[in-house]
Amino acid sequence: MADRLDRRRVMIASDVVRLVVQAVAATLLLSDGAEVWSLAALAALYGAGDAFFQPAMTGLLPQTVSAARLQDANALRGMTYSIGSIAGPALAGGIIALGGPGAAFVVDAVTFAVSVACLVPLQPRVVDRAAAAATSFLDELRGGWRAVRALPWVRDGLVAMATYHVVVLPSVFVLGPVLADQELRGAGDWAIISAAFGIGSILGDLALLRWRPRRALHSALLLLIGASCQAAIFGSGLSVWLIAALEVLAGACVTGFFTLWTVSLQEHVPEDVLSRVSSYDFLASAGLIPVGTALAGALVEPVGLHELLVAMSVVGAAVAAACAATPAVRALTRPGAPGTASPPPRP
Template sequence: MRLQQSMGALADRRFAWYFTARTVSTAGSVMVPVALAFAVLHIDRSAGALAQVLGVRTLTMVVFLLVGGVVADRFSRIVVLQVSHVLTCLTQALAAYLIISGDATLTQLTAIEGVNGAVSAFTMPAMMGVVPLVVDRGRLQQANALLSFSRSGLAIIGPAVAGLLVVGVGPGWALAVDALTYAVAIVCLTRVGLPRRSQEAGAPRHSMVRELREGWSEFTRREWLWVVVLAFGLTNAIHTGVIGVLGPLVATSAPSIGEAGWGLVLSAEAVGTVLMTLVMLRLRLRHPLRAGMLAICVLAVPMVLLGVAPAIVPVAVGFFLAGAAVEVFGVGWNTALHEHVPVSVLSRVSSYDALGSFVAMPIGTFLYGWLAVSVDVETLMLVSAGVYVLVSLSALLSRSVRELGRSSEDPASTGAAVSEPSRS
């Protein structure tokens, strides 16, 4: 496939504007994990403080996810995204002001990130539901790869720039940039035209409880979906604890990494993702979930290296490989959802997906914050890596996961799932 053909999804004006909005907002967001982590550590240099802020953000997101899915299926997904972006812009601007002025406290940052977590519970289901409406079905994998390419390309320089900003002028400026990018993205979203809600859903509106039940029914009737989500509920808890909590702590303690080095390490992960995206633009995954679950085991590599070789070069190599693996799974998973789940319930199904995948993350965050002061860090990372691989591979015991193929029929037009393999 020629490069021009690989970029063909951008020929659709609706997808082009949506792609632009996502790219602009991502440009600021990729700096936030580094900036926020070290903003917290500047206030309270402990794993517990960082776990508190990150844990509360994830907890509020989990609490509101199901409501966010219903809202995104019930109302215009573009309007939902615009309102969410306005709130994110305001909260990030407030956090930036408090940090830059030197008045930020741990309680304030925890509260602000709690609000951001709740807002993201509406943003994620809406984003998942937009893509099948703004691009031709035959270009879904291509569109997902392009969105990932944009996100990952920016993530190459974002964490590194954030690390330099933290060292040079402080973490607040990275959050200020993030607020500005959301303001620009709001404008771009006004140019995305979606079908009217009657065209999109084709069914009368019911109560929120009934719509939640419908989403749950669609979620549970697909074995491949709930098996993978169950596995990720456990692995995400491990990954959040090891990379989100222990990672910055190890980085600040390792002379060869430091704050700026941690940003470079995260950028190396993005490089791996970008290079793999170029492959995914041209390669059609015949069994997207089989490839994805095998690839995701590679995320254990940086966990091992942080434990046994906390130096910038080996850790960066580990993150590079992990980034490539994440891309294989991410494109495969999003394409499977877009091809096998009806558009009318896609946001609700994706909210159950996100809830199951993220529900254990606050537990993992708080747990690793406590384990960091109770268990040897090297041992903790090695054990975590081993469990991560075992859980990931266990999903492949399901025939439905192993054999899920590509769909040639549009579930948006049929109103039902298609081309699912028989279940074990």
């Protein structure tokens, strides 16, 4: 939809849907009317609305900033996420302590209103969507898949991305907290580790405001090797402060990978299919997290917690290294760099 319609409007619609969903959830929680089924249904609606936002935003940035500023814009966008990963849980905890979960949902609903207020006055470069509107939705969907298949480096990046989200990330969402509860001092130590990761992400975003690798995608996949070490760091048996110190490095690697990967898409994928290719990106990442979570939960008992965490990093790092070594990835250089082919035309 973000390749067929005005991307800014798609993002506004996504914000409005999520605002309504969070407002309804807040009402149910504040009135003691919330049930598991109703919150699950609202979560599904939230996820559906959220799915439209990121691909549209990936496509909107090149319409909003110059090509020379794309990396800066993505680094700043990543920095807002990094700051949020530190400040968000602390803010939520304070709101819940004062007003309960319902109050936290009220505040979250307001944040989407703020996002709409920021998007409404935005004036991105106008793109003619008449050709897309004249084509059927299914043809456009198939066109996005053809674009992915036509770019081997996108395929390689998606393989590495999917592996990271299926194999490595469950260590952050499931096994890491379990280990902190069983072998460390519970939530307090996990908060220290999570905060260290957030600090590393901010430092990585700051570095990307100055560091501009000639082969952005190759650099991204090398950073993904470091990011994939997260699981082994958790299972290393080190003290919480040493784990936190290593998580600073992991945070820098994670934000570096995602920023340089997104920049590579924006610089090399034709504008008219950029959001569709980005949608496959999010399908291969966020869309596969539930699969990895289920697998991690099933394997921890027969394999062992520490052994599984190390194995997760070995697999994730090996796949990232293999994808980084492919000719398509190694040959891709930034537009304007010596020996670079001209970038695809943008309407």
